[in-house]
Structure formats: structure tokens, C-alpha cells
Amino acid sequence: MAKYQCPDCGYTYDEILGHPHEGFPPGTPWSQVPEDFACPDCAVRDKEDFVLIGEAAAPTPTPAPEPVAVAPPAAAPQPPQPAPVAQAAPAAGTAYRKWLCITCGHIYDEALGDEHEGFPPGTLFSQIPDDWCCPDCGATKEDYVLYEEK
Numbered sequence: 001m002a003k004y005q006c007p008d009c010g011y012t013y014d015e016i017l018g019h020p021h022e023g024f025p026p027g028t029p030w031s032q033v034p035e036d037f038a039c040p041d042c043a044v045r046d047k048e049d050f051v052l053i054g055e056a057a058a059p060t061p062t063p064a065p066e067p068v069a070v071a072p073p074a075a076a077p078q079p080p081q082p083a084p085v086a087q088a089a090p091a092a093g094t095a096y097r098k099w100l101c102i103t104c105g106h107i108y109d110e111a112l113g114d115e116h117e118g119f120p121p122g123t124l125f126s127q128i129p130d131d132w133c134c135p136d137c138g139a140t141k142e143d144y145v146l147y148e149e150k
Contacts, residue, residue, distance in 0.1 A: 004030055004050040009042035013050065021133050040138050041103065099125045100147035104137035107147055 001015035018024040037047040096111035113119040132141050
């Protein structure tokens with residue numbers, strides 16, 4: 001499996017990891033990424049501009065465990081459920097902050113939350129899951145900076 005890099009911003013597409021937020025599950029080869037793909041970080045470069053930067057490290061195979069006789073489970077295991085976002089209880093005098101996406105300018109306002117994304121009013125930016133992405137451009141949470149109004 002290989003890695004491809006955007007020559008402008010350095011974003012790397014790793015075939016092993018894919019890019020689930022963009023709709024490419026882990027293991028999606030570069031050849032299956034559509035030709036109209038644009039860099040999800042800078043949106044400046046197209047697929048044809050990406051540069052092959054090397055082969056991705058192949059996952060280390062793990063030996064199959066020895067079979068062990070185990071009684072069947074009482075019930076089928078349930079898939080893990082996403083952890084709910086902690087509900088923020090607005091405290092009197094709480095100074096909510098705003099956060100700015102440096103890629104597209106989207107502003108997340110803690111006082112307002114984002115009901116569409118599942119964050120009620122008063123949800124602090126620190127309470128948003130680390131794998132959350134900008135609803136406008138798909139940038140990561142790390143691409144947000146504290147917004148200071150002038």
C-alpha cells in the first residue's frame with residue numbers, strides 16, 4: 001500500500017488508513033479514489049497533483065491464536081455505541097468562547113453549540129470528540145484556533 005501527498009499543504013493520503021470522513025474506508029487504494037478528488041485540507045490541489053511519497057508500512061501479521069473451547073455466548077454481542085457528548089450545564093457567568101476553522105473560516109460558538117452536529121448550546125469545544133471535523137470543509141478539530149473578536 002502506498003502514500004500520496006499534496007504538494008501544497010502536505011496532507012497525506014495513506015491507502016492503509018484511507019480517509020473515512022471523505023468516504024474512503026481503510027484499505028482504499030489510490031486507484032479507487034475518484035479523479036475529481038481535491039485535497040481535503042487545502043482544496044487547492046487535485047488528485048493528479050498528488051505525489052507518491054512511498055510505500056506504506058504493511059501491517060504486521062499476527063499469528064492466529066490457538067483454538068480454545070469456549071461456551072457460546074448467551075446473546076450476540078452488540079456493536080459499540082458512540083459515546084454521547086457530555087451535556088454542558090451552562091453555569092452562571094460562564095464565558096463561552098468561539099473557535100475558528102483556519103481552513104474555511106467556520107466558527108464554532110460554544111454558547112450556541114451546533115444542534116445539527118449533536119452539540120447542544122453550552123457544549124465546550126474541549127467536549128467535542130477529537131475525531132470531529134469541520135461541517136463546512138472537513139478540516140480536523142486541530143485546524144481550529146481560538147477566535148478573538150475585535
